[in-house]
Amino acid sequence: MLESYDNSGGIHLLCESRGWNPEPEVLWLDREGDILPAEDTQTHRETEGFNVKRSITVHDNSNHNRFYCRLLQEPHMRETEIIINRKVFGAWKWVVGISVLACLIAVGWIITAVILHKKGTITLHI
Known part of the structure; x- marks a missing residue:
């Protein structure tokens, strides 16, 4: 299995x-x-x-x-x-690729929010 x-x-x-x-x-x-x-x-x-x-x-x-x-x-x-099937071996690459891309996008948003916050452009309320 x-x-x-x-x-x-x-x-x-x-x-x-x-x-x-x-x-x-x-x-x-x-x-x-x-x-x-x-x-x-x-x-x-x-x-x-x-x-x-x-x-x-x-x-x-x-x-x-x-x-x-x-x-x-x-x-x-x-x-x-x-x-x-050989396609099964390639499936893990998609899963890893999508996970890495999602992490990079999240980090990008966080960095953008920090930069804009420091410039005083946005205010974060927690």
């Missing part, structure tokens, strides 16, 4: 599964089946079995827009494919 964006333009993906007994191994793989570095697996034991979560941050790469979360518990295996 797509979890969130990070400041570097990466996308956090989360693989989560419940009810395993015994605890499975959780792997993230690229489209060629190579294991990707990911965060440590979080494991919680409940009465229904083990619940596991493992996150990874992926970045825009035209060769890698398919990712796989694989859960292994000999002799069983479950795998989920996640396909990320």
